[in-house]
Amino acid sequence: MSGWCRALSVPVEEDLLPLSALLHRHGLPHRVIEEGGRQVLLVQGQDNAEQVSQLYERWRAGELEITLRKAPAASRPPRARFDWRTAPVMLGLIAASVGVFLLVYVFGYAQVLAALTFPHIMPRDGQPLAASIDGQYWRLVTPAFLHFGWLHIAFNCLWLWELGRRVERVIGHVNTLLLCLVIALVCNVSQFVYSGTILFGGMSGVVYGLLGFAWIAALLQPRWSAMRPMQAVLVVMLGWLLVCMVGLVEALGFGRIANAAHLAGLLSGIALGALFGLVARLGDDSRPDAQV
Incomplete structure (x- = not known):
C-alpha cells in the first residue's frame, strides 16, 4: 500500500x-x-x-x-425486453436441447441417442482411460442435451433461461459457455460414477450449477447482484433437490432422478462461483481509485 x-x-x-x-x-x-x-x-x-x-x-x-x-430512468424495464443478443449461449443450449429431443423422441433417430450418451468407460488392465473413450470426448458433455419427456425438457429449458441469461449478462458469453461445459462435465462424470449406467441426461445439473454459481458469486461480488437468484427460487429449487434425493419423486412413480448429477452441479457451481467472485473482488480491491 x-x-x-x-x-x-x-x-x-x-x-x-x-x-x-x-x-x-x-x-x-x-x-x-x-x-x-x-x-x-x-x-x-x-x-x-x-x-x-x-x-x-x-x-x-x-x-x-x-x-x-x-441515472436516467429507462423508458422500458430491462426485463420487458427480449433481445437474444444478450444471452445467445442460453438460447443456443435451449435450441440444441429441443433439437435433440425432437430428433430422438419425435422422429425416432435412435442413432442420435447412441451418439450422445455417456461413453461406457471400461478400461482394461494396462489400457489408458482415453483409449476406452475411443476419441469420443464430446460424449462426456452431450448427455446434458438428452431429455426423456416433454415436462423434463420444458422445465429444464425454462430454468436454464431464467437463471442462465442473468449469468450470461454479467460474466459474458464465452465465460458462460465455458462455465456450462465444465458443470456438464462434472455432472455427467459424477452420475456415471454413482450409478454405473450410461443412459441418463438432461440440463438439470447445469441448471443447479448456474443456481449455485449465481448465488455465491453475487454474494461475494456485490457488483454482480443482477444475477442473484430470488429467495423464493432458492427455496423452491433446493427444496426440490432434497425431495428428489430422499426418493419421494421416484416412489411416486415419476421415474428415476439423476440425483448425483443435480448435487454435483450445485456443488461445482458453488465452487466456481466462489472462485469467480473472489477473483473479481480481489481485482476491485487492487484498484487505487476504488470507491465506497
Missing part, C-alpha cells in the same frame, strides 16, 4: 458515497477499506490527506452541498 496515506477513519455505518463523489470531482484518487470495524479512507500523499480531511469537516458542518447524479 505504498504511497497511500490515511485521511479519515469513520464508523462503518456512515455513508461516504457523497464525499467520494466530491473527491472525484476534485480529482483526488482514493480508496476505502474496512479496518477494525471502521471505514478508512486512503489517498495518495500527505498533502491530499490534509485536503480530504478539510473537505470532510466542511461537508459534515454543512458548508458543502453535494448532489449525486441520478
